Amino acid sequence: MSSVSVHYDMVPTNPDELAMCLADPMWRLCSGYLYKIMLKSDVGDGTTVPFRPNRAQRRLLSRLWHRNIILKARQLGFTTLVAILFLDHALFNADQRCGIIAQDREAAEAIFRDKVKLAYQNLPPEIRDARPLARDSAAELLFSNNSSIRVATSMRSGTIHRLHVSEFGKICAKFPDKAKEVITGSLPAVPLDGIAIIESTAEGREGDFFKLSQRAQALHESGKELTPRDYRFHFFPWWQEPGYRMEGANVLITEADREYFAEVEAVMKITLDQAQRNWYVATRDADFSGEEESMWQEYPSTPDEAFQVSTQGTYYAKQFTAARKQRRITRVPYQEGVPVNTFWDIGSSDGTAIWLHQRVGLENRFIGFIEGWGESYSHYVAELQKRGYVWGTHYLPHDAAHQRQQGQKVAAPIEELEALKLGGRWEIVPVVDDINHGIQKTRAAFSSSWFDEENCKAGLAHLAAYRKKWNESQGCWSQQPLHNEHSEAADAFRQYGQGYVAPKSQTARTSRTTSWRTA
Structure with missing residues (x-):
């Protein structure tokens, strides 16, 4: 502008x-002279007050791009901001079409009545007289300059110069057909020099809002320059909002709460003061009956947390907290001249997962992760050969020594892999009498483990989600792991906990480990 x-x-x-x-x-947007909004409380002299953007709204305005994804905490006022922003655009630019898509008819009516129409009706008389209405319908205002703003549950026809999709996560979760229409019809109607804003709290790890958010976040983290077709990622956590504080309150902060806050501080590189902690715990317990998943969804602390499920019943929650607090999930480059070990899980019909590891000084560095489903052993060996590493030892689970049907012959997986001549040597990790013993060993091994945040991202997500089965009849977690899409990565990592022993020649010398962390 x-x-x-x-x-x-x-x-x-x-x-x-x-x-x-x-x-x-x-x-026009920030002075409070033109636009008024309706308050949700009785604060102020009346039901309407001059609109002045709050901190989160100003931050969005400063970073607005052609395509925008907003993942946010509740009650930050972005729909109000967009209603004023689009109304302003329509009033001061001719032949423009501005639209807001709401999750349902009731929400659309409320946005149009209480945000768009109220703001227009409360304009200074000289502004309203200069831009009279050519049409005033139940969902659209058409001005004398042939620009309009409308609010509906879907939009397909014609060009839309400014488009806002409110609570798209909820649309995806409750109305998948409507979400598809937004993706295939409404968003393509916005020209490249227009502005599209998709905004929502999270609604699980399914649907187009989750997919678009993940792509936008990955692009943001890559640091690549955006094209007009790319979505800019905007994240607004609860702890950035100055109003989310509770001073001097007698709120019980448990040890589990303190561990959670420590993890948030480590991930986001922030410090949460006591008033913020009080507000968070009190809000969670009062508004959501202590349910952490609802709190993550409505008031996320990190982008990933917004879409995650509860860590209750997960095996490595404390280990991840410590690793993040100690900055052991970071950039971990390949160390030239140091052999690379691999830890495998091989399923006869399931997926295959492989962790890539180097031992440098006292540190166990995980520099990569590979996974796939329905691929041959030669596929994984080819993937490893691409990297050009010097190979050390490849650790396979105990059943890799079992004979099984391999195409037209019966052979053990270790025999098939050795025949592909990857390099290094192959070793079978002995079976444990109880899988929980192997998991406990893996927990202990976490303390000396470093992970490359980018190259191990998928594997870390699997480890974080690896959990116990839920016993419906007894209403508690069982002592056995849940077998799902996270199992292969967790089982492969368990081969490291159960089977890896550092060479005796590697002692406490750590001089080789300092350059990549301090550079």
């Missing part, structure tokens, strides 16, 4: 000053 240099709190006293102020889009 181009702008004239004026102060946002400037109050024009004559027509020339008003014309100068109106030429600045940011003054």
Whole structure:
């Protein structure tokens, strides 16, 4: 937005000053002179007050791109901001079409009535007289400059220069057909020089909002320059909101709460003060009956947390907390000249997972992770050969020594793999009498483990989600793991906990480990 240099709190006293102020889009949005909004409480002198963007809204305005994904905590006012932003665009630009898609008819009616129409009706008379209505329907305002703003549950026809999709996560979860229409019809109607804003709290790890958020977050973390077709990722956690505090409250903070806050601080590189902690625990316990998954969804602390399921029943929650707190999930490059070991899980009909590991000094460094389903052994060997590493030992689970049907012959997996001549040597990890003993060994091995955050991302997600079965009849977690899409990665990592013994020649010398962390 181009702008004239004026102060946002400037109050024009004559027509020339008003014309100068109106030429600045940011003054129009931030001054409180033009637009009014309805409060949800009785604060103030009336039901409407001048609109001045809050901290989160100003941050969004400063980073607005052609395509935007907003993952957020509740009650930050983004729909209100967008309603004012789009109304302003329609009023001051001719022949523009602005639209807001709501999750259902009731929400659409409320947005149109309480945000769009209220703001127009409360404009200063001289502004409203200069831009009278050409049409006033139940869901659309058409102005005399042939620009319009409408609110509906879907939009397909024609070009939409400004489009906002409110609570898209809920649309994806409750109305998948409507979500598909948004993806295939509404969003493509926005030209590349237009603006699309998709905003929501999270609703699980399914649907287009989750997929778009993950892609946008990955692009953001890559640091690549965005094209007009790329979505910019905006994350607004609860702890950035100044109002989410509770001073001097007598709130019980448990040891589990303290561990959770420690993990958040480690991941986001922040410090949470006591008032923030009080607010979080009190809100969770009062509004959501202590249910942590609902709190993560409605008031996320990290982008990944917004979509995750509870860590209750997971095997490595404490280990992950410690690893993040100690910055052991970071950038871990390949060390030249040090052999690379691999730890495998091989399923006869399931997937295959492989962790890539180097031992340097006292550190066990995991530099990569590979997985796949329905692929041959030669596929995985080819993937490993691409890397050009010097191979050490390849650790296989105990059943890799069992004879099984391999195409037209009966052979053990270790025999098939040895025949592919990857390099290094192959070793079978002995079976444990109880899988929980192997898991306990793996927990202990976590303390000396470092992980490359990017190259091990998929494997780390599997480890974090690896959990016990839920016993419905007894209403508690069982002592056996749940077998699902996370099992292969966890079982492969368990071969490291059960079978790896560092060479005796590697002692406490750590001089080789400092350069990559301190550079």
